[in-house]
Amino acid sequence: MTETLIKIQNVSMTFETRKGRVEAVSDFSLDIERGEFVCIVGAAGCGKSTLLNMLAGFVQPTGGSISLDGDIIKSVEPRCGIIFQNYALMPWMTVLDNVSFGPRLKYISKKERHAAARLWIEKVGLKGFEDAYPGELSGGMQQRVALSRALANEPDVLLCDEPFAALDAMTRQLMQEELVRIQRDTGKTVLFITHSIDEALLLSDRVVVMSARPGRVKAVYKNDLPHPRKMEVQISERFLELKREVWDLVQEEVMRSIRERA
Amino acid sequence: MKNKKNFELWQVAVIGSVGLIVFLTVWEGAVRSGLIDAFFLPPPSAVLKRMIQLSTGTDAVLLRDIRVSAVRVLVGFALSALVGVPAGLLMGISPTMRAFFNPVISIIRPLPALSWIPLSMLWLGIGEEQKYAIVFMGCFASVLVYTTDATMRVDPLLSLAARNLGAKRLQVIRHVILPGALPNILSGLKVVLAIAWTCVISAEMVGANVGLGFRIWTAKEWSDTGQVLVGMISISITVLLLDILFRLVERALLPWQKHGVHR
Numbered sequence: 001m002t003e004t005l006i007k008i009q010n011v012s013m014t015f016e017t018r019k020g021r022v023e024a025v026s027d028f029s030l031d032i033e034r035g036e037f038v039c040i041v042g043a044a045g046c047g048k049s050t051l052l053n054m055l056a057g058f059v060q061p062t063g064g065s066i067s068l069d070g071d072i073i074k075s076v077e078p079r080c081g082i083i084f085q086n087y088a089l090m091p092w093m094t095v096l097d098n099v100s101f102g103p104r105l106k107y108i109s110k111k112e113r114h115a116a117a118r119l120w121i122e123k124v125g126l127k128g129f130e131d132a133y134p135g136e137l138s139g140g141m142q143q144r145v146a147l148s149r150a151l152a153n154e155p156d157v158l159l160c161d162e163p164f165a166a167l168d169a170m171t172r173q174l175m176q177e178e179l180v181r182i183q184r185d186t187g188k189t190v191l192f193i194t195h196s197i198d199e200a201l202l203l204s205d206r207v208v209v210m211s212a213r214p215g216r217v218k219a220v221y222k223n224d225l226p227h228p229r230k231m232e233v234q235i236s237e238r239f240l241e242l243k244r245e246v247w248d249l250v251q252e253e254v255m256r257s258i259r260e261r262a
Numbered sequence: 263m264k265n266k267k268n269f270e271l272w273q274v275a276v277i278g279s280v281g282l283i284v285f286l287t288v289w290e291g292a293v294r295s296g297l298i299d300a301f302f303l304p305p306p307s308a309v310l311k312r313m314i315q316l317s318t319g320t321d322a323v324l325l326r327d328i329r330v331s332a333v334r335v336l337v338g339f340a341l342s343a344l345v346g347v348p349a350g351l352l353m354g355i356s357p358t359m360r361a362f363f364n365p366v367i368s369i370i371r372p373l374p375a376l377s378w379i380p381l382s383m384l385w386l387g388i389g390e391e392q393k394y395a396i397v398f399m400g401c402f403a404s405v406l407v408y409t410t411d412a413t414m415r416v417d418p419l420l421s422l423a424a425r426n427l428g429a430k431r432l433q434v435i436r437h438v439i440l441p442g443a444l445p446n447i448l449s450g451l452k453v454v455l456a457i458a459w460t461c462v463i464s465a466e467m468v469g470a471n472v473g474l475g476f477r478i479w480t481a482k483e484w485s486d487t488g489q490v491l492v493g494m495i496s497i498s499i500t501v502l503l504l505d506i507l508f509r510l511v512e513r514a515l516l517p518w519q520k521h522g523v524h525r
């Protein structure tokens with residue numbers, strides 16, 4: 001049985017700039033089910049981050065509406081936890097304080113929030129680093145902290161804006177596996193933006209291809225690759241077939257956006 | 263800054279001591295050999311002797327001067343920080359406040375502390391209040407500007423992250439803006455502390471009857487160059503000590519910053 005958690009209906013976003021109006025997203029519609037892992041791929045500048053910012057409630061769409069669990073998102077929405085590409089950890093807080101920051105803002109007692117945070121820290125494999133500061137950790141470890149910080153705040157949805165883009169290939173692979181594992185454990189709904197089709201196919205239940213700016217839904221692929229998606233899956237017929245299809249569409253859009261800019 | 267060679271701390275200390283000794287020896291030698299007239303520039307040995315005279319026995323005025331000057335500096339500095347830091351935070355957070363206060367600040371800030379001496383003496387005489395006022399006027403605007411700047415420099419992404427985790431406006435200020443601005447506020451205050459010394463010494467030279475500035479000035483009236491130098495060296499030493507103290511405070515407040523390594 002499925003249940004729609006996020007309803008994005010005809011959303012558009014137009015920015016007024018000194019150089020005129022920029023239509024970043026236009027007439028974008030998508031339903032996301034509870035527990036689903038959706039990846040969005042699209043050319044640079046096609047409005048992916050803008051879409052995520054609207055879901056987080058940082059900005060309001062200039063047209064259409066986004067609802068979460070039936071409520072229209074009108075202001076900053078803590079039920080949608082964000083993982084930023086640059087981690088955005090508080091450098092002055094230890095790992096433990098960073099992870100328990102969300103509950104602290106809700107005035108949950110120190111004992112309780114620390115206990116919960118320790119569990120999440122352990123779950124992302126950072127046991128023993130509770131008292132370290134972010135500056136003392138590698139990029140991959142910082143992103144793990146960011147992930148557990150988001151999860152400790154018990155969001156319904158995880159919004160990820162190219163969270164692994166800055167990591168080296170091996171760390172990225174590990175993080176991808178970990179994210180899938182955690183998502184399958186917790187049943188969280190995930191909306192994940194990426195430039196990498198491989199990453200999208202590795203992680204998602206569905207891949208959404210966005211058109212060049214203004215971003216709209218160009219195509220949606222059901223990703224039926226079996227779990228766990230280890231190496232064998234990544235060289236399977238089905239994987240390559242999907243990759244080719246998605247790549248053809250993305251390429252079309254990349255070329256279009258290059259032509260339009262020229 | 264990164265040294266090309268990374269010396270150990272003790273090596274730095276040894277090299278530094280050698281440099282100091284060479285400097286003092288050249289000075290001493292230049293005076294003894296008659297190259298420099300001891301009346302204009304007494305040798306280090308004479309300065310040391312004068313320093314001992316001034317800090318022991320019946321006219322041990324030096325320690326009292328140091329104490330009085332240091333208290334003036336610290337009180338004035340604390341007052342300007344007490345007012346300047348919160349005001350600067352407010353200006354850093356609110357564009358309206360910034361627009362409102364900026365013109366006034368830009369008029370006050372370029373004024374050297376010395377230029378406040380006439381007015382402050384007319385209003386407050388030459389007592390302690392006048393000294394505090396001079397330091398305050400000389401420091402306040404700088405504290406304000408440094409704090410405003412530090413506040414505005416806090417990475418807006420961190421505020422977004424906090425709001426995403428559910429932080430309300432005041433919580434963002436308390437948990438993100440304040441701690442995020444603290445390192446730059448403290449380095450600003452360190453600069454201002456040095457300004458505060460200049461203010462006090464100048465004020466003491468113009469109107470005071472105790473304090474290092476006063477001591478230097480009276481020594482000049484008596485052509486006691488030894489005492490002038492003792493006063494000057496005392497300022498250096500006190501400022502150095504306060505700076506070390508300040509760094510310790512900084513370290514305690516910013517445990518997450520790697521100290522010493524990068525600077």
Ligand SMILES: Nc1ncnc2c1ncn2[C@@H]1O[C@H](COP(=O)(O)OP(=O)(O)OP(=O)(O)O)[C@@H](O)[C@H]1O
Pocket residue numbers: 015016017022023024042043044045046047048049050051213
């Ligand atoms: N606040 C803003 N004001 C004006 N224009 C904006 C603003 N935010 C985004 N844009 C414009 O909207 C378009 C989409 O931006 P967005 O950041 O959403 O793209 P993206 O798909 O995330 O790109 P990338 O792949 O590079 O991350 C871009 O052309 C960008 O310049």
Ligand SMILES: [Mg+2]
Pocket residue numbers: 048049050161
């Ligand atoms: Mg983006």
